[in-house]
Amino acid sequence: MRVVVLTGAGISAESGVPTFRDAGGLWEGHRVEDVATPEAFHRDPATVQRFYDDRRRAVASVEPNAAHLALARLEASLGDDLLVVTQNIDDLHERAGSERVVHMHGRLDSALCESCGERSPVVGDLGDRPACPACGRAALRPDVVWFGELPYELDRIDLALAACDRFVAVGTSGAVHPAAGFVLTAAGFGAVTLEINLVESEVSLLFDEVRLGLASMLVPAWVDEVLAAA
Numbered sequence: 673m674r675v676v677v678l679t680g681a682g683i684s685a686e687s688g689v690p691t692f693r694d695a696g697g698l699w700e701g702h703r704v705e706d707v708a709t710p711e712a713f714h715r716d717p718a719t720v721q722r723f724y725d726d727r728r729r730a731v732a733s734v735e736p737n738a739a740h741l742a743l744a745r746l747e748a749s750l751g752d753d754l755l756v757v758t759q760n761i762d763d764l765h766e767r768a769g770s771e772r773v774v775h776m777h778g779r780l781d782s783a784l785c786e787s788c789g790e791r792s793p794v795v796g797d798l799g800d801r802p803a804c805p806a807c808g809r810a811a812l813r814p815d816v817v818w819f820g821e822l823p824y825e826l827d828r829i830d831l832a833l834a835a836c837d838r839f840v841a842v843g844t845s846g847a848v849h850p851a852a853g854f855v856l857t858a859a860g861f862g863a864v865t866l867e868i869n870l871v872e873s874e875v876s877l878l879f880d881e882v883r884l885g886l887a888s889m890l891v892p893a894w895v896d897e898v899l900a901a902a
Contacts (some may be wrong), residue, residue: 673902675750676829676836676863677743678854679758679765682843683887684871688734689762706778708818717813721799724814728780729793739842739891744769746895749902754833759844759851774824776851782815791815807855823850827898833857840866840894843887846873855879 681689690816698843707723720811747754748771756765756773761780765773778784783794783804790806801810806870833839839858844867846852855865855878883890893897 673838674753674832674836675746675749675838675840675898676757676832676854676858677746677754678839678841678844679743679756679760679849680842680849680851681721681760681842682736682845683739683891684760684762684764685723685843686739686886686888687764688735689731689760689764704819708816710818711820713813713818719858721814724780724816724888725797725799730795731764731780732760736764739887740764740768740770741896742892743805747772747896749899753828755836757829757832757851757854772776772827774825776817776825776829778814778816778824780814780816783812784815785809786813787811793861800811803867830857833863834861836861836863838898839863840867840868841873841879842868842891844869844873846875848897851863866894 701721705744707720713720736746743756745777754772756770758765758773758775759777760777761775763779763781779865781794783792783798785804785807787806787809788804790804792805796802798814802812802814833854836858839855841855844851855875859865867873867876867882868887871884871885872882
């Protein structure tokens with residue numbers, strides 16, 4: 673059995689990670705255009721760096737929850753037959769023990785050099801303008817996919833969706849593409865689909881089954897079902 677799990681902001685919200693975008697469209701008090709586009713970074717890099725430095729510190733202060741731990745437990749059983757694709761830029765899946773994780777929107781703990789293109793772990797704050805370990809230039813930006821940029825590893829994700837038997841979305845809004853269309857891809861290749869969410873998403877009607885409630889309760893219960901049937 674091959675499984676692809678897509679996770680979104682809802683799974684990390686239970687750990688205390690802000691869901692970033694509020695009902696008014698602001699991202700922690702900032703307009704999207706001011707902190708999440710390449711144009712914003714080139715216009716006012718100090719504000720953008722400070723925004724992500726603050727988020728990095730906030731994520732470092734929280735812990736994985738039962739949903740993260742359950743997916744790590746599932747990976748321990750399924751191995752390469754499980755792929756977790758996350759829209760989140762935190763490292764809670766990894767801290768829970770998951771190793772087969774695709775961060776399609778990048779990672780807070782990684783820096784991208786605009787000069788040479790190399791990626792490196794973040795040490796300290798990027799707002800302090802540290803030099804790139806590869807080329808020595810102070811051209812590091814958050815290794816985060818901003819609006820107008822292409823998500824990472826889409827080819828790998830598409831291959832996994834085409835090959836999976838089950839596709840599960842956890843804590844996603846169904847409003848952000850291309851992730852919102854993954855259920856259609858998986859279903860088109862015959863996968864059974866399940867949505868686990870606090871409330872219905874914009875694409876709930878596309879799933880075979882929808883379970884509403886806390887991810888920290890529903891994901892462990894679903895993992896138990898999968899392992900019992902394996």
